Amino acid sequence: MSTRTAPVIPPPVIAGAAAGVQVLLARGGHGTPAARIAAVLLGGASAALALWAESSFRAAQTSVNPLHPEHSSSLVTGGANRYTRNPMYLGMVGALGAHGLWRGSARAMLPAAGAWLWLDRLQIPAEERVLEEKYGGSYRQYQARVRRWI
Numbered sequence: 001m002s003t004r005t006a007p008v009i010p011p012p013v014i015a016g017a018a019a020g021v022q023v024l025l026a027r028g029g030h031g032t033p034a035a036r037i038a039a040v041l042l043g044g045a046s047a048a049l050a051l052w053a054e055s056s057f058r059a060a061q062t063s064v065n066p067l068h069p070e071h072s073s074s075l076v077t078g079g080a081n082r083y084t085r086n087p088m089y090l091g092m093v094g095a096l097g098a099h100g101l102w103r104g105s106a107r108a109m110l111p112a113a114g115a116w117l118w119l120d121r122l123q124i125p126a127e128e129r130v131l132e133e134k135y136g137g138s139y140r141q142y143q144a145r146v147r148r149w150i
Contacts, residue, residue: 007122011066014118015092018111025111031104043098050091053080064088066123068136071132077142085146089119122146 031039056079057064063071080087096112131139 007118007126011089011092011119011123012042014115015096018096018115019099021111022096022103022105026100026103026105026108029103029108031101033103035101037100039098042101043095044101046091046094046098047081048091049094050088053087053091055079056081066127067072069127070134071136072131075112075135075142076136077146078133082146084150085143086119086124089124090149093119120148 030036053076055065056076059079060074060076062076065071084090090113093112093116096115097109100106100108100112126144128139128143132143135142
């Protein structure tokens with residue numbers, strides 16, 4: 001296995017930076033009441049999804065560290081991972097989308113899209129390479145059964 005398996009910036013830092021840029025892009029902006037309701041629903045669902053996934057990883061006693069997927073001790077395919085291979089990342093992107101809705105700004109959605117692109121093009125492929133190397137056919141079967149996002 002290669003020594004550098006994933007990007008060096010933790011995904012929560014990317015999400016936090018994207019949220020900060022959202023604030024700058026939508027200074028003082030607030031969505032309509034309907035947008036705020038949608039934001040609360042999306043944010044709640046996103047948080048629940050990420051927490052469900054994290055609890056599955058903890059129950060399996062495996063690593064949740066995205067910088068070192070090689071430290072995983074088991075392939076988690078249950079819980080939220082039955083529906084998406086990346087529920088924690090989906091939760092992050094959903095939370096950013098909810099934040100953009102709350103801000104009421106189409107421009108505030110750009111950082112959410114940027115975070116999604118970073119995850120989809122850099123973070124996830126690096127993790128997938130390690131998981132395929134580590135779990136072989138089991139991981140390939142899981143990939144064939146469950147979509148990367150939704």
